[in-house]
Amino acid sequence: MNTFRIFPFLLAILPACVSADPASPSAKPDAPPAVKNALLPSQQAFLNLPEERRKEFGKQLGEAQRLFQQKRIFETFDALDKADAVFPDSHESSNMRGACYVEIRNFDKAAAAFNKALLLSPDNPSINFNIGEVLFVTKKWQEAHDLFGKLLQDLPKGNIPLARLVEFKMLLCKKKLGLKDGAIALAEKYDMDDDSPFYCYAHAAIAYDNKDLTKAEELLAMASRIFKNPDALSSWQDTLVEYGYIKSFYGGELKDE
Numbered sequence: 001m002n003t004f005r006i007f008p009f010l011l012a013i014l015p016a017c018v019s020a021d022p023a024s025p026s027a028k029p030d031a032p033p034a035v036k037n038a039l040l041p042s043q044q045a046f047l048n049l050p051e052e053r054r055k056e057f058g059k060q061l062g063e064a065q066r067l068f069q070q071k072r073i074f075e076t077f078d079a080l081d082k083a084d085a086v087f088p089d090s091h092e093s094s095n096m097r098g099a100c101y102v103e104i105r106n107f108d109k110a111a112a113a114f115n116k117a118l119l120l121s122p123d124n125p126s127i128n129f130n131i132g133e134v135l136f137v138t139k140k141w142q143e144a145h146d147l148f149g150k151l152l153q154d155l156p157k158g159n160i161p162l163a164r165l166v167e168f169k170m171l172l173c174k175k176k177l178g179l180k181d182g183a184i185a186l187a188e189k190y191d192m193d194d195d196s197p198f199y200c201y202a203h204a205a206i207a208y209d210n211k212d213l214t215k216a217e218e219l220l221a222m223a224s225r226i227f228k229n230p231d232a233l234s235s236w237q238d239t240l241v242e243y244g245y246i247k248s249f250y251g252g253e254l255k256d257e
Contacts, residue, residue, distance in 0.1 A: 057087045064079035064093070077100055080096060080097050095113070125151060128150070129166070141177050160195060168236065190202075197227055204223075
């Protein structure tokens with residue numbers, strides 16, 4: 001069963017990543033030169049398409065998004081193929097294609113799709129996060145740690161939910177890299193008053209390491225009581241599954257560090 005949480009649109013964490021029109025809403029074909037010059041080359045190329053083709057692309061991309069949300073992955077591929085037949089250089093389409101490959105656990109093709117998306121939209125936080133996730137789930141701990149660290153510096157200051165999730169993943173990478181003191185220090189960075197599940201999940205990870213499964217269970221249950229919306233915890237929960245902790249939470253053995 002797939003448990004890897006990817007962010008083709010970063011859902012509610014990073015708004016406005018994907019739209020039916022890859023260009024900025026204000027950057028229409030008759031926009032002032034200063035606005036046009038601020039566009040990525042692929043966005044300008046999209047604006048140069050006839051209006052009917054732009055609408056067709058938006059229709060197919062929107063359909064792909066709808067199908068992806070319903071986990072109809074192979075139908076999503078079909079919709080993306082139709083979108084790419086209209087305009088092949090959309091970072092949104094490549095990012096979503098990478099997310100589809102993640103769903104079927106083909107991480108090599110996922111990485112290739114995300115890297116293509118990044119070439120089309122350099123330094124895009126959504127795409128960099130997804131690349132970091134692929135590195136994380138394929139156990140490339142140092143590369144994942146370094147990319148998450150860079151992403152943390154590039155994120156908007158107000159994007160606390162994603163920043164905390166990135167820090168949690170960095171904490172787990174530190175543990176795999178043998179940086180136990182750094183992991184513990186990071187776990188203590190925020191207290192329970194922080195507006196994120198970081199405290200509960202970070203300390204649950206420490207409890208798992210100490211073979212204190214009761215405390216880990218209590219901390220995760222506490223997070224569920226505080227953050228009642230399951231969507232607020234799904235990415236955190238999935239991270240523990242990929243790392244190997246949730247299996248122990250349900251009765252299995254902890255994986256060796």
